[in-house]
Amino acid sequence: xxxxxxxxxxxxxxxxxxxxxxxxxxxxxxxxxxxxxxxxxxxxxxxxxxxxxxxxxxxxxxxxxxxxxxxxxxxxxxxxxxxxxxxxxxxxxxxxxxxxxxxxxxxxxxxxxxxxxxxxxxxxxxxxxxxxxxxxxxxxxxxxxxxxxxxxxxxxxxxxxxxxxxxxxxxxxxxxxxxxxxxxxxxxxxxxxxxxxxxxxxxxxxxxxxxxxxxxxxxxxxxxxxxxxxxxxxxxxxxxxxxxxxxx
Amino acid sequence: xxxxxxxxxxxxxxxxxxxxxxxxxxxxxxxxxxxxxxxxxxxxxxxxxxxxxxxxxxxxxxxxxxxxxxxxxxxxxxxxxxxxxxxxxxxxxxxxxxxxxxxxxxxxxxxxxxxxxxxxxxxxxxxxxxxxxxxxxxxxxxxxxxxxxxxxxxxxxxxxxxxxxxxxxxxxxxxxxxxxxxxxxxxxxxxxxxxxxxxxxxxxxxxxxxxxxxxxxxxxxxxxxxxxxxxxxxxxxxxxxxxxxxxxxxxxxxxxxxxxxxxxxxxxxxxxxxxxxxxxxxxxxxxxxxxxxxxxxxxxxxxxxxxxxxxxxxxxxx
Numbered sequence: 107x108x109x110x111x112x113x114x115x116x117x118x119x120x121x122x123x124x125x126x127x128x129x130x131x132x133x134x135x136x137x138x139x140x141x142x143x144x145x146x147x148x149x150x151x152x153x154x155x156x157x158x159x160x161x162x163x164x165x166x167x168x169x170x171x172x173x174x175x176x177x178x179x180x181x182x183x184x185x186x187x188x189x190x191x192x193x194x195x196x197x198x199x200x201x202x203x204x205x206x207x208x209x210x211x212x213x214x215x216x217x218x219x220x221x222x223x224x225x226x227x228x229x230x231x232x233x234x235x236x237x238x239x240x241x242x243x244x245x246x247x248x249x250x251x252x253x254x255x256x257x258x259x260x261x262x263x264x265x266x267x268x269x270x271x272x273x274x275x276x277x278x279x280x281x282x283x284x285x286x287x288x289x290x291x292x293x294x295x296x297x298x299x300x301x302x303x304x305x306x307x308x309x310x311x312x313x314x315x316x317x318x319x320x321x322x323x324x325x326x327x328x329x330x331x332x333x334x335x336x337x338x339x340x341x342x343x344x345x346x347x348x349x350x351x352x353x354x
Numbered sequence: 355x356x357x358x359x360x361x362x363x364x365x366x367x368x369x370x371x372x373x374x375x376x377x378x379x380x381x382x383x384x385x386x387x388x389x390x391x392x393x394x395x396x397x398x399x400x401x402x403x404x405x406x407x408x409x410x411x412x413x414x415x416x417x418x419x420x421x422x423x424x425x426x427x428x429x430x431x432x433x434x435x436x437x438x439x440x441x442x443x444x445x446x447x448x449x450x451x452x453x454x455x456x457x458x459x460x461x462x463x464x465x466x467x468x469x470x471x472x473x474x475x476x477x478x479x480x481x482x483x484x485x486x487x488x489x490x491x492x493x494x495x496x497x498x499x500x501x502x503x504x505x506x507x508x509x510x511x512x513x514x515x516x517x518x519x520x521x522x523x524x525x526x527x528x529x530x531x532x533x534x535x536x537x538x539x540x541x542x543x544x545x546x547x548x549x550x551x552x553x554x555x556x557x558x559x560x561x562x563x564x565x566x567x568x569x570x571x572x573x574x575x576x577x578x579x580x581x582x583x584x585x586x587x588x589x590x591x592x593x594x595x596x597x598x599x600x601x602x603x604x605x606x607x608x609x610x611x612x613x614x615x616x617x618x619x620x621x622x623x624x625x626x627x628x629x630x631x632x633x634x635x636x637x638x639x640x641x642x643x644x645x646x647x648x649x650x651x652x653x654x655x656x657x658x659x660x661x662x663x664x665x666x667x668x669x670x671x672x
Contacts, residue, residue, distance in 0.1 A: 184452050186417045188469050189440035347419045347433075350365060351412055 113204060120207030128153065128215055131279075142283035147222035148311055149281065154216030155235075155303040156278040159242030161209030167247035168271075169200025174257040174264050180352035192346060193251070223311060231310050234324070238310070241331035242278075242302035248331070249274055249297065252338035255345035274299045283315055290317060301330040355521060355553045356391040356414060360423035362577075363409050383409040385577035386423060393520070394551040396543075398564035398585065401574035407557040410574070411523050414555070415445055428520055441470060444514030448526040451510055453498045459509050460494040463516060470517035477516065484512040487542055504535030511542065515552075522546075524556045528563055540566050597654040598626045598638055603647035611641040622649070 131153065135146040144152070173196050176182040185192045216239075225231060253267030278299040282290055294300045308315065309324030363384040371377035384406040391397050401407050412418040414425050416432035416439050425432055432439040445452070453462045467477040485491050488508040493501060501509060507527060514522065524543070528536045544567055546552050558564060564571055564585060573581040598614065601623050608616040613633030614626040628638055635653055642648060 180450070183412070183417050183447070183450075186436065187415060187440055187443075187445050187452070189437045189471075190469055191437070349418070351417055 116204045117207040117210075120204065121211050124157065124208050124211040125214075128211070142281040143315060144281045144283075144313075147219055147224070148307075148313075149279075150215055150219035151223050151311065152281060152303050152307055153279045154212060154219045155238055155242055155307065156275055156299075157212030158209070158216045159212070159239055159302060160246050160275040160278075161205070161212040162239075162243040163246035163250060164208055165201075165205045167197065167250045168205070169197045169202070170250050170254045171257075171264065171267070172196055172200040173254050174261060177257050177349070178261050182349060183351055186346075186349070193342065225311060234306055234310050237328055238303060238306035241306070241327040242299075244331040244335050245298060245302045246271070246275060248334040248338040249299075252334075252341050255338075255341045258345040258348050258350075270297055278302050278304070281315075282317060294319075298330050298334060301327045355393040355395070355428060356389075356555060357426045358387055358389050358410070358414065358423070359425070360386045360388055361410065361413055361420050361425055362386045362422045363406075363413060363418060364421045382577050384413070384420075384574075387574065387577070387579045389572060389579065389582055391553060391555060393553055394547070395570060396547050396554040396568050397556065398568035398571040399555055399557045399574065400559070400561075400564065400571060401557075405575045406577040407574060408525055409577075411445075411525055411555065411557065415443060415523060416440065441517065442519055443521045443523060444517070444519035445523045446507070446510045446514045446525065446527050448507060448524075448529040451498060451506055453506070453509055453513055455499050456497055458495045458497050459490060459501075459512075462498065462509075462513060466513055466516050472517055480516055480518060481512075484515060487545070488512050489538070504531050507531060507535070507539065508542075511539065515546065518550070519552070521553045521555070524554065524558075526558055527556070528558065528560055536560070536562075543567055594630050595656050596628060596630060596635070597656075598628060598635065598642075599652045599654060600624055600626070600639075600642055600646075600648050601650040603649055606646065609642060609645060611638065611645065613641070614638055625654075 128150075131149060132146075134141070135149075139145070141149055170193065173182065173192075176185060176196065182192070185195050188195065220235075249271050253270050256263035256267050274293075274297045277285070277289070277293060282293060282300055282304045285293070290300070293304075305319070305324045306327050307313070309321075361384055362382070365381045365383060366378050367381055368376040369379050387406075387410060399407050399410070409418065413420045414427055414432060416436035419433050427439050428442050430439050430442075453459070454465065457465070463477075463481055466472075467474070472480075485494065488511060490505075490508060490512060493505055493509065498506060498509065511527070522543075527543075528539055531539065540563065543554065543556075547554055547567075554567075556563065556567065569585055570583065571581070571585045572579055597617065603622070605622045608619050609624055609626065610616075611626065614628040617625045617627050619625075626638065626642070628635075639648070639651065
């Protein structure tokens with residue numbers, strides 16, 4: 107915390123940028139009453155879970171993308187020489203409290219949505235909400251890890267990988283019914299962000315527009331999250347074994 | 355302590371083949387090397403650039419996964435159980451530092467204590483000992499990026515040995531160091547090996563390093579071991595062929611002196627190859643001055659890469 111002012115300004119600007127992002131949704135709702143049948147509070151609920159979870163993943167997992175820098179510079183050699191998991195070393199080395207701004211905005215919108223939605227907060231729904239936030243953070247975190255693996259084969263692959271992480275979290279901010287069938291399938295099966303917030307939200311908010319999916323799908327999120335995390339951990343292991351080092 | 359069995363590493367690289375087409379090509383960096391290094395040995399690993407020295411070391415540390423073959427370090431496979439191996443080895447790459455660039459040495463050492471989970475008491479004792487032996491006391495509070503190369507290498511050595519590893523890998527530890535720094539590093543390594551029985555595998559371009567530290571040497575080129583054995587044999591062989599360079603008072607035809615062969619004539623400068631076992635330098639100089647006036651002279655020792663190339667080409671057998 108050497109540069110206090112810079113830290114405060116950066117965190118605030120992160121907060122402001124993401125906050126303006128939500129203002130966009132408010133403007134949208136000034137003109138329409140619903141998006142794909144979802145009210146403002148309900149969309150805010152989706153958006154809140156997405157950004158809260160993405161913010162958590164951003165703070166704790168996203169520094170893993172720095173692996174690209176380490177691979178290019180060859181400093182990944184040193185990381186592999188120390189008796190600590192490479193993932194842990196990269197993530198702790200790149201930790202930055204500045205990313206908290208984004209997380210704060212997500213938490214704020216989430217808080218607003220929880221207060222505004224018309225939901226009978228039974229124990230099951232509260233538990234489901236917590237599980238949804240956890241599963242969503244796990245899914246976003248797993249996406250960061252999986253896409254960072256690209257760097258081991260293709261050092262310049264970072265931008266393509268960002269399309270999946272940032273793109274996925276962006277699409278998760280709106281109801282799935284808004285998208286065409288191919289995009290919906292992609293968000294359910296390929297980059298499973300629909301499980302991060304949409305399916306749990308249909309249960310919590312008592313909505314039936316699961317787009318043909320069975321009703322139990324709302325409870326599948328933790329399973330999907332664990333599966334995606336396991337797959338990305340496997341991808342990471344394979345990637346580390348393929349590390350080619352640099353000439354020296 | 356260190357075993358390599360048919361250790362092989364291939365890289366596939368993409369080469370340009372036409373405007374957009376890329377051809378996949380296999381490059382063999384290490385082509386099946388086998389050796390065993392006993393505990394407490396100090397072995398020199400030499401070879402020209404690109405011979406496969408660093409690649410071998412990277413496989414023995416777990417950085418690179420071998421394409422085929424097997425390695426064990428202290429009985430552990432570095433590919434499968436890299437983290438366990440990491441606790442038992444120390445590594446210094448002369449070309450790049452393991453230390454934290456912006457931190458003073460003291461903080462780097464402290465961080466390493468936590469990384470390797472060394473007890474506070476033991477850490478303090480080992481750190482103080484290394485600080486004294488490597489003369490680091492005045493440098494402990496200087497950020498690593500402000501250290502000179504020689505200072506940094508000493509810092510790196512201390513950092514690699516703080517957790518008292520059984521095996522020490524050194525990849526060109528004396529590269530770019532001045533004579534005094536080199537001597538100090540060598541002295542330290544010899545003492546460490548003698549007193550703690552640390553096994554050392556050392557790659558270098560500097561034959562002096564090997565001569566002063568290792569009784570055994572392995573020569574590698576094009577990924578293959580060409581020689582593995584006593585240094586004395588190599589040293590004799592290496593030191594045998596020398597070149598006498600004489601600047602004569604007048605240009606002239608190639609000299610004809612017994613025991614030497616003129617390799618080149620450049621105006622008044624002539625180069626004569628001779629063998630130490632056949633004629634002494636003094637006798638040769640006397641023979642030359644008997645037929646021509648010498649203005650200046652020097653003797654060239656053979657350089658290691660040239661000799662290794664000749665070994666590889668089958669011209670020399672060790």
